[in-house]
Amino acid sequence: MVLQRWEPFRDLRQMEETMNRLWRGFGGTPAYRDGAEDWNILIDVVQQKDDIIVKASIPGVKPEELDISIEDNLLTLKAERKPDIEGKDITYLMQERPFGSFFRALHLPDTVDTNKVKSKYENGVLTLTMPKVEEKKRKQIQIKVSSGTKAIEAKK
Numbered sequence: 001m002v003l004q005r006w007e008p009f010r011d012l013r014q015m016e017e018t019m020n021r022l023w024r025g026f027g028g029t030p031a032y033r034d035g036a037e038d039w040n041i042l043i044d045v046v047q048q049k050d051d052i053i054v055k056a057s058i059p060g061v062k063p064e065e066l067d068i069s070i071e072d073n074l075l076t077l078k079a080e081r082k083p084d085i086e087g088k089d090i091t092y093l094m095q096e097r098p099f100g101s102f103f104r105a106l107h108l109p110d111t112v113d114t115n116k117v118k119s120k121y122e123n124g125v126l127t128l129t130m131p132k133v134e135e136k137k138r139k140q141i142q143i144k145v146s147s148g149t150k151a152i153e154a155k156k
Helices: 009-023
Strands: 042-047 051-057 066-072 074-081 100-107 118-122 126-133 138-145 148-155
Touching: 042 100
Parallel strands: none
Antiparallel strands: 042 051, 051 126, 066 074, 074 100, 118 126, 138 148
């Protein structure tokens, strides 16, 4: 089990970011800090018959700098994107590509076999393929009824 320290200001920042995203959809002004928008990676989670697939857009981060772990069905993604150009005599005239560290955690269903996770990082997209545990897959059972057959779904 992973214990995480509660930080009330982090929760307030998350709520503020959520509200800013909401207002952006209505033509409001985006929230910027120091000229760059906060880095928020985009994640897709897809369930297939035998797998759960997580895709995360993490451009500008080398695969060896990604920290990915699963503990107690909690998938954690951590990394840091550094600015391409640094120095005392550098002044950005425009900076839209955010940098800094990020942390993202997702609760996985108990049907995931965490010992058989496969990962792939291509073109800035991390893909994690997590097979489902054999015992937890849904099975179709045919039951004979006097007026014919009827299918009933059951979990094993």
